[in-house]
Amino acid sequence: MAAKEVNVAPAVTPQPISAAISPFRAIERLANEFTRAFDDFAVGRGWTRMPVSGELVTWAPRVDITQHNDDLIVRVDLPGMAKDDVKVNVSEGSITIHGERHRTQEEERDGVYRCERSYGAFYRTIELPAGSVTDQAKASFSNGVLEIRMPAAPAAKGRPIEIAAG
Secondary structure (H helix, E strand, O other): OOOOOOOOOOOOOOOOOOHHHOHHHHHHHHHHHHHHHHHHOOOOOOOOOOEEOOEEEOOOOOEEEEEEOOEEEEEEEOOOOOHHHEEEEEOOOEEEEEEEEEEEEEEEEOOEEEEEEEEEEEEEEEEOOOOOOHHHOEEEEEOOEEEEEEEOOOOOOOOOOOOOOO
16 A cells, blocks of 8 residues: 655744734724724714813713604613713704713722722714704603603605616
8 A cells, every 4th residue: 555645734833922013012003993994984973082071082872763653762871870970962963962970899808998990981972863853852861871852853755666677
């Protein structure tokens, strides 16, 4: 029986990571590229490093926008925040929500006291559909959820059309 020749790939020797190509610098570069991309498409406005009262924005609350019957409803999740920590401004074509959260967690166990504090400002601008009735907007805050309601713009009437082949 003839012997088979087997090719073995040479072993890869790990190379030291220089300071110029450290994983942390690569992650920082990637984060900066994402920030620029989101800013270019106006998705990042209101949450990517925009100054608010001299500080940088560090988090963005989740926002749901729905239409129920004749109302446009905007719900913003603000867990752990109080009503007085949030400001809402409604203009002709947008809603601006901004505030700052303060969180303190204290714990004492086995004679060791631990305290963690976190702070984060946010600023969100939500564009409204044309024709929204902003002068009748009302806001409420309950269990960490800000809800803004206003009459929605009248829906445009449409009609179905057939699609021709070719």
